[in-house]
Amino acid sequence: MGWQTSNFLLFLAVTGYGIYLFYKAVYHRYLYLKLGGSADFRQRGEGRWAEFLSQVFTQKKLMKDPKSGLMHIIIFYGFIILQFGALDLIVKGLTGGKHLPIPGYEVFGLMQEVTVVLILVAMGYAAYRRYGEKLTRLKKGWKPSLVILFIFFLMVSVVLTLSFERVWMELSFTGYSPISSFIALALTGISSSTAYGWFMVFWWMHLLILLAFLVYVPQSKHFHIITAPINIWFRRSAPVGRLTKLDLEDEEAESFGVGKIEDFSQKQMLDFYACVECGRCTDVCPASSTGKVLSPMHLITKLRDHMVEKGTAITGKSPWVPHYLFASSGTHALVTEKSDVAWNANESGITNIVPTLDWHKSTWGEQDKKSVELELIGDVITEEEIWSCTTCRNCEDQCPVSNEHVDKIIDLRRHLVLMQGSVPHEGQRAMQNIERQGNPWGLNRNDRATWTGDISGIKVPTVKENPDFEYLFFVGSMGSYDLRSRSISRALARY
């Protein structure tokens, strides 16, 4: 058997194994997601395509922070271009130097080398933001940095493979391949057969890094490469703030709200996989910024880790492949996360997310209970976190992968209120007041329309007096009782 044939067979075996591991990692995660409640994945809405294209291809949300937005755009488009480059390299290694029949191949070569440089600059900037600028919202540690190393060595292997190819094929210097041409000049004197040997070394290095990255993607936050576009496509199309209806009359219902991870819908679970741990949501969250324990990023990542752990226990399928590499760390993702966290604790000011991040760091740890025994509310997410949310949806507005935090928090609250009768003290009083007087402060229900009597010359009709109204001015409790707000209600009625 000749060298080319052996190389080809080895290539098939290694690539096949890599793709098999990738499939396993994705399929097992799909099985965990299937444990969730059904979701209407067929939903469509006006402007879905336009919004989808602008979020995915112009990265609209990421550009709210132009520096990291630009960096991400370079990496995003750079990787698309380099996929063709990788394919071309593979063909060269398997055919003894023949390249893909790409029109304007020299220009393609130039694009490839320029892209490599841009990606290296972008990755350098990514590292600087994490460790130079020390952005509080970004995690530090080996795991979040692994991708920087992956991409760095991937780019190095591309350049070196192309450089040794030039020496091996005795190609002359060209401005279309400036970097590899310069390196090839520096390698002058190496024989063609030696250059071919090094070409194959870096060719294999490139292939192995590519496959390792492929297998690593679904097992890390980089799963968002696959799940984020899907999540953006299936994002909510109903008006922001409209909650899903609860059928309280349903006598068959065993439970209301979300009391265990499987009670979330499959779409809500898809959110967990889409999270890229960028911390943008926590950065803008008024609860996190004022030292409350709620961090929307940790809400999502803790739910994701719990889903993976419990999904593993229920399905018997490990999320980690190849399993022998990860067996020692087990499946307790909360534990593996803990060592990754190192926050910049020097920040101070009126709004400061550091205390919240510190709280999460100190409360993450190995639980005594098995993953199936963990209580979603209590062990994974505390009641304090659940009630800290103001439902402002700032987090959703910033999230680049269209995660929907608030509906999850509302579902957890629904379970607490309807199944456990657990409501914070202030909430209890407000609800009792609403029940008795129809307003949260317990003011006399007969005074609700008092504000209408103070408008000279205008009679404000009520719904009772004019049931066939065309427009309804819903004044609400604040506009009816609060003295300052009453003047706004009057001004609007006069207008």
Ligand code: SF4
């Ligand atoms: S909706 Fe809740 S979690 Fe999101 S930013 Fe507002 S307070 Fe924070």
Ligand code: SF4
């Ligand atoms: S939920 Fe969205 S904004 Fe928050 S960390 Fe994840 S990807 Fe970033």
